[in-house]
Amino acid sequence: MSWELGVVIVLLVAAIAMFAVGRPRMDVVAVLMIVLLPLTGILTVPETLAGFADPNVVLIAALFVVGAGLARTGVTYRLGDWLSRRAGTSAARLIALLMLSVALLGAVMSSTGVVAIFIPVALSIAARTGISPRQLLMPLSFAGLISGMMTLIATTPNLIVDGELARSGYGGFGFFSFTPFGLVILALGIGYLLFARRWLGDDDPTAARARNTFQSLLADYGVDGRAHRYRVEARSPLIDAALAGLDLGDGHSRVLALERRRLLGRTVRVTSDDATVKRGDVLFAVGTLPEGEAERLRLEPLGTTDEFFDANARQIGIAEILIGPGSAAIGKSLSELRFHAATGLVVLGVRHAGHMVGDRYGQERLAIGDTLLASGAWDAFEKIGASESGYIVLDLPAEVDEVAPAANQAPFAIASVLIMVVLMVTGIVPNVIAALIACLLMGVFRCIDMAGAYRSIHWPTLLLIVGMLPFAQALEVTGGVDLIVDALLGAIGGLGPHVLLGGIFVLTAVIGLFVSNTATAVLMAPIAISVAVEAGLSPYPFAMMVALAASSAFMTPVSSPVNTLVVEPGRYRFGDFVRVGAPFAVVVLLVSVVLVPLLLPF
Numbered sequence: 001m002s003w004e005l006g007v008v009i010v011l012l013v014a015a016i017a018m019f020a021v022g023r024p025r026m027d028v029v030a031v032l033m034i035v036l037l038p039l040t041g042i043l044t045v046p047e048t049l050a051g052f053a054d055p056n057v058v059l060i061a062a063l064f065v066v067g068a069g070l071a072r073t074g075v076t077y078r079l080g081d082w083l084s085r086r087a088g089t090s091a092a093r094l095i096a097l098l099m100l101s102v103a104l105l106g107a108v109m110s111s112t113g114v115v116a117i118f119i120p121v122a123l124s125i126a127a128r129t130g131i132s133p134r135q136l137l138m139p140l141s142f143a144g145l146i147s148g149m150m151t152l153i154a155t156t157p158n159l160i161v162d163g164e165l166a167r168s169g170y171g172g173f174g175f176f177s178f179t180p181f182g183l184v185i186l187a188l189g190i191g192y193l194l195f196a197r198r199w200l201g202d203d204d205p206t207a208a209r210a211r212n213t214f215q216s217l218l219a220d221y222g223v224d225g226r227a228h229r230y231r232v233e234a235r236s237p238l239i240d241a242a243l244a245g246l247d248l249g250d251g252h253s254r255v256l257a258l259e260r261r262r263l264l265g266r267t268v269r270v271t272s273d274d275a276t277v278k279r280g281d282v283l284f285a286v287g288t289l290p291e292g293e294a295e296r297l298r299l300e301p302l303g304t305t306d307e308f309f310d311a312n313a314r315q316i317g318i319a320e321i322l323i324g325p326g327s328a329a330i331g332k333s334l335s336e337l338r339f340h341a342a343t344g345l346v347v348l349g350v351r352h353a354g355h356m357v358g359d360r361y362g363q364e365r366l367a368i369g370d371t372l373l374a375s376g377a378w379d380a381f382e383k384i385g386a387s388e389s390g391y392i393v394l395d396l397p398a399e400v401d402e403v404a405p406a407a408n409q410a411p412f413a414i415a416s417v418l419i420m421v422v423l424m425v426t427g428i429v430p431n432v433i434a435a436l437i438a439c440l441l442m443g444v445f446r447c448i449d450m451a452g453a454y455r456s457i458h459w460p461t462l463l464l465i466v467g468m469l470p471f472a473q474a475l476e477v478t479g480g481v482d483l484i485v486d487a488l489l490g491a492i493g494g495l496g497p498h499v500l501l502g503g504i505f506v507l508t509a510v511i512g513l514f515v516s517n518t519a520t521a522v523l524m525a526p527i528a529i530s531v532a533v534e535a536g537l538s539p540y541p542f543a544m545m546v547a548l549a550a551s552s553a554f555m556t557p558v559s560s561p562v563n564t565l566v567v568e569p570g571r572y573r574f575g576d577f578v579r580v581g582a583p584f585a586v587v588v589l590l591v592s593v594v595l596v597p598l599l600l601p602f
Helices: 003-021 026-040 055-072 075-087 091-105 111-129 134-149 156-167 179-200 214-220 307-311 339-343 378-386 399-403 407-426 431-444 450-456 459-477 480-495 497-512 517-534 539-550 561-570 574-599
Strands: 227-232 253-262 265-270 282-287 299-304 316-323 346-352 371-377 391-394
Touching: 003 026, 003 459, 003 480, 003 517, 026 459, 055 156, 055 407, 055 431, 055 450, 055 459, 075 091, 075 407, 091 111, 091 134, 091 179, 111 134, 111 391, 111 561, 134 179, 134 539, 134 561, 134 574, 156 459, 156 517, 156 539, 179 539, 179 574, 214 316, 214 371, 253 346, 316 378, 316 561, 339 346, 339 371, 339 378, 371 378, 378 391, 407 431, 431 450, 459 480, 459 517, 480 497, 480 517, 497 517, 497 539, 497 574, 517 539, 539 574
Parallel strands: none
Antiparallel strands: 227 282, 227 299, 253 265, 253 282, 316 371, 316 391, 346 371
């Protein structure tokens, strides 16, 4: 092994280790590798930065915009409404329709985005029908992963594998080349989960999600009994202070609203109003004031009550907010985020890693899958749900209308996607041009505006691709690919092409346990193609196995953002995914080894 290959392996192992521990962020790791690779002298600067000119990178960015257009016009939510009407109270029918809807919709937009959209739908149906969310949300995440097997554009690894075939001098896959495998695996997945859902439990009291009342939310987050009312007395230092963002004491008691007596009744002002505190106002706050602080602030305690929320439900809302992928909150505390200033909402409690955080939740560093219990004006929830900020509002039916501000343009959004698909299927124009045409059409028909289009692009994903692509070339020029290929062929090459296919699937799936499926596809695609060439076989079944394995991240809750999203709403544990996901991953492996060579012969 040459020293150049040794350097590349060291950098690759370091990148994988940082991906596994989640620090620093994946896109930061990618940029770090972009900086380090040219310094080794193994690749030139143009070779390292070639990923920025890769058509697939532009195509993926365009597909983010297309998916946002579908969400903004309400196409996705109308599908959720249809699902709710058709499912009735049958758990089996609901799981089947839910998985089918998510898989088909995920064929043309981000699977993570689809799952994020359907989580509130599934929770709402669960609350209405009495079905445990544990039996709905894992099928939801599995369907999101399977959606990556439905079309060429369904997930980033498919496009990466297709691009690697083209770079190796072969024709790429067609738009529907993945569809037969995806449909078979989807059918098996539905049948499997209708059976395996019994392993998730049905009567687990911790899984109950009665989120349709304020009091249940307050009790669940331990906020009940911590709501206080104070009357502002004369000469209080709070007089003329702005209501928005008002803290009492050391920051552990946040003012949500004030009640002001008028000649003909009373008014309630919430923290999003441009209101100031006046003498005689009654402040409604959540938290515990330090001893003696009420006297210092000249506040008269009026007792503890949670009835304020119910009495003012038309003005003040409560809902859970899930931290989704790409959220600015990941790795930061509420204090650092200045959450109230950014959203107009006050956080009442935090659930981190499945456990309630105490009174000092403002200092807790947040992670993907954490949930916040927040309160504020209803339109603040609606705006945060529509802002594509990485926050996902749960159990808020009113969210649907506001998240679709361009609902009248839904037919145009559907037409734009159909035109894109037709152009891709027929090959009249390159795929990237077809996607850009769809973006332009959505802009022309006002399905999405420029600000929303820029916000919809998940830049960390693009940087990850650009940062990992040079590794494939570095491994090739230093002999790393040949070394791995020789090792695979020496170990299992004599056992036949089907075993070799299975080996590619297993290696891809194992790497995918530690790094994203995007990075896994970047590393494994050239290896799989080289294995096929060295063995004298067609590269197409081996490339397809990499794509299918990259979308088979069923085994752990951290192997894919799709899984991570459902952990907290479903109250899942790590073992739940291992118990249900590992057997299904084996099923997908066996089916793929048999089916892929039938449709893509050796």
